[in-house]
Amino acid sequence: MSTARTGVVPTRQRGRDRVEALIEAGAHVFAGRGFHAATMTEIAEAASTAIGSLYRFFPTKELLADAVFGRYADAMLLELDALSERAPRLDPAALAEALVECMMQQRPYRDAAVALADERDDGPMLRLRLRASIRDKVGHVLAATGLPAAQAARMAPMVLQAMKAVPFLLREGLDRQATLAEAKRMIGTYIAGSMPAPGGTACAEAGS
C-alpha cells in the first residue's frame, strides 16, 4: 500500500504503443479467463512482449486490471455523459435501448470489465470506486429523463446489472437478438413504470 508504485509512465511513442498493446492484451485475456485464471505470462505473450516489460509498466496484476477496467470506465462515463444530454428527449424504451447499446459498444474492454466486476475481491478499491461513479452517472442519465433524483439513484444499480446481463448471457451462448431485445424491454418497462406519470397512472403500480 505504501510501496504501491504505479508503474513507469511511458514518455516516448514506442512506450505508449507498448502500454496500449498491454492493456488490450490484458483485456483480452481477462475477458477470456477471468482475473485469477489469467496469467501475466500469457498476457505478455498476447502483447508480444517480454514479461519484464509488462512489469515495467504494470508492477502488479491488480494494477493492470485497474488499467483495463479504467479504460472501460472512462469510455462508459463519456458515453453516459453524452447520453444524459439526449436523455430528456427520449422515451423510456429509447433510453433503455440507448443504455444497452452504450454498454455493447465498449467492445474490447466491456467483457473484461464484466469479468473483473465479477471477481469477489476488488483489490485496491479502485475498481469499486469506478463502478460507483458509473452507477452514479447512470443515475444522472435516468434523472435526466424526468425521474426524481433519489428514485433514479435507487434504480441505477439494477439498471446497470441488467445492462451487464447482456454480455454475460451472450457468453453463455444465448441468442443475441433475443437477449438484446429482452434486456431493453426489461429496462424500458422498469423506467416507464417509475415515471411520475403525467397522464397514465395505470402501469406503474409497483414499489415497496
Added chain:
Amino acid sequence: MSTARTGVVPTRQRGRDRVEALIEAGAHVFAGRGFHAATMTEIAEAASTAIGSLYRFFPTKELLADAVFGRYADAMLLELDALSERAPRLDPAALAEALVECMMQQRPYRDAAVALADERDDGPMLRLRLRASIRDKVGHVLAATGLPAAQAARMAPMVLQAMKAVPFLLREGLDRQATLAEAKRMIGTYIAGSMPAPGGTACAEAGS
C-alpha cells in the same frame, strides 16, 4: 476410469456428517472468495477436517463446487416448483416478490452459487446444465401466470439475472431494503409489461 472419479460416497453416519460440513464450508469459502481464489486447504480448515478427508469425498475442487452448486440448484428447483403452482393466483408484483424471496431464501448456498455462476469456465458442464434447468423452471413459473410459453422462455434469463443481482449488490454494500424493493419492482414491471393484457394493451410494447 481414473479421471471420472466421483469421490467416495459415505456409508457411515460420521462420513455423512463430514460431507455435510464440507459442502457447507465449501459454500462459505466459495461465496467469500470465488472458485479460483478459494483454496482447498482453507475449505478443509473451515470444516475442521484434514485435507485428506476433503479429498476422500471430493477428489477435485470442481467436484466440490458441483456439490455446492447442486445443493443450491436442488433447493431452488424445489421452491420454483412450489411457486409454479401458486403462480396462477399471483399478480406480477406478487410473483416478482415471490421469485426474489425464493432466491433470498437459499441462505448458505445462494451466495456461493452466484459466485460460481460468475466463473469464466464451467468445469465439467454440470453447473451449466443445472443453470439451464433453473432457467427453464423459471420459464415455467412465468408461463404459469398466463404468459405464452415462448415469451416466458425468452424472459427467464433476464429475470434470473435480476434475481441474482440482489445478492451481488448486497455484497457491494448497498442497502438491503432498497435493493430488494427495486429488484422486485424491476421484475414485476417486466412481467406486467409482457402480459397478454386482457384489457389495456397500452403497457406491453416489447421492442424490436
Added chain:
Amino acid sequence: MSTARTGVVPTRQRGRDRVEALIEAGAHVFAGRGFHAATMTEIAEAASTAIGSLYRFFPTKELLADAVFGRYADAMLLELDALSERAPRLDPAALAEALVECMMQQRPYRDAAVALADERDDGPMLRLRLRASIRDKVGHVLAATGLPAAQAARMAPMVLQAMKAVPFLLREGLDRQATLAEAKRMIGTYIAGSMPAPGGTACAEAGS
C-alpha cells in the same frame, strides 16, 4: 526396524484365504505398475478387501512386497532344487532351456518379482537376501553340470539376468518365441563355453 511388526498371522481358514488373495492382488498390481506406482488402496480393491484388512496382515507396503517376492523366491528355489538333481544329465542347451522355463513357470509372481527387483531401493534387505539365495541356487545348478563351483558362482548372476530378461522383453512387446529361443541360446552357449571341455577345447576361448 525395532517397531517392525510382521503383521498378524492368520489362524482361521478365512484369514488364510484372505492373505492369499492379498498376496496375489499385490503381485498383480506390482507387476503392472511397479512398487512405487502401486497403491495399497488399489491392491486392497483388487483383493476385494477393505484397506484396513490389508494393513492387518501387512502393516507396510514393503512387507507386502516382501511377501510377494517371497512367494516367487520360494517357488523358484524349489524348482531350482529339483533342477539341480536333473542337471548332471543335461547338456548345456537343455539346462539353459530348463532354467528359462523355470522362470517362465512362476506365473503370477514372476512379473511382480522382476518389477520389485528393478526397484532402486530394497527396503529391509529381505529381498536382497532372497535374491542372493536364488543366485546361489543357480550357481549350484550350474555346478551340478560339472562346472567348477567358483566358476559357477561367477556365472550365476549373469545367467539370472538373462533369465529375467525374458519377461522384461516380453513386456516390451517382443515376440515370445524368438525371445525365448534367444535367451536359451545365449545361456546355453555361455554354459557350453565354460565347460572344462573334456574333448573339444575349440569353442570356449573367452574370459579375461
Added chain:
Amino acid sequence: MSTARTGVVPTRQRGRDRVEALIEAGAHVFAGRGFHAATMTEIAEAASTAIGSLYRFFPTKELLADAVFGRYADAMLLELDALSERAPRLDPAALAEALVECMMQQRPYRDAAVALADERDDGPMLRLRLRASIRDKVGHVLAATGLPAAQAARMAPMVLQAMKAVPFLLREGLDRQATLAEAKRMIGTYIAGSMPAPGGTACAEAGS
C-alpha cells in the same frame, strides 16, 4: 497446446548452463532412486537451483527423464556408430568387450538410463522409441561382424540386456572385475556361437 509444452529453450548462456546442470542432477538422482522415487525438489537442490527454474526448462518430470535418457541415447548411438565401423575387424570376444565398454563409458548417464529403462511405464513413448533405435543400432553392429541381418536383429535385445546387466549388478555390490569379465564372456560366446561358422559348424546349435 498446453499439454505438449516442451519447456523453454534457453537463449542465454546462463540458461544453457543451468539446463546442463539440471540434466546432470537429474541423471544423478534418477540413477540413485529411480524415476518414481526421485523428487523434483531433490533434483533442483542437487542442481543448486530453485524449483521454479527446473520447471522452466523441464515442465514435467517425464520431460526431464526424457532429456536425461536422450543424453545417454545420443552418446550411445554415436559410440555404436563408431563401433560398427570397427566391427568387421573384431572377433566375437573383442566385439563383446567393445560393446560392454561402450556401455560402461557413458558414465553419468548410463546408470540413470538403466534405472529409467526399468520403469514400468514409459511416459510419452519417447524413451521407448530411443530404446528401439539403440536396439536397432546394436543389431547393425552385430550384423557388421558378418552375422545375417535377421539373426543380428533377433540377438540385439538379449545382447543389450546383458550389457545393461553390468551396471545393474555392480549396483548390487558384485565385484567389478568379475562382472565385467562374465558379461563379456557371455556376450562373446553368444556371438561366436551364432556365426555362420566358415569352418567348424560344431558350436552353433541354436535351440527351438
Added chain:
DNA sequence: AATGAATGAGTCTTCATTCAT
C-alpha cells in the same frame, strides 16, 4: 530499455498409515 532467467511461496492432489466403530 528490454529481455529472459531466477525465485519460492503457495496450490492441488496423492497415499501410506492409523483410528474408531
Added chain:
DNA sequence: GATGAATGAAGACTCATTCAT
C-alpha cells in the same frame, strides 16, 4: 475381525514477482 473414515506429510507443478545482463 472387518470396515470405512481420518490424517497429514510430501510431491508435482504454477505463477506473480524480482534480477541480471
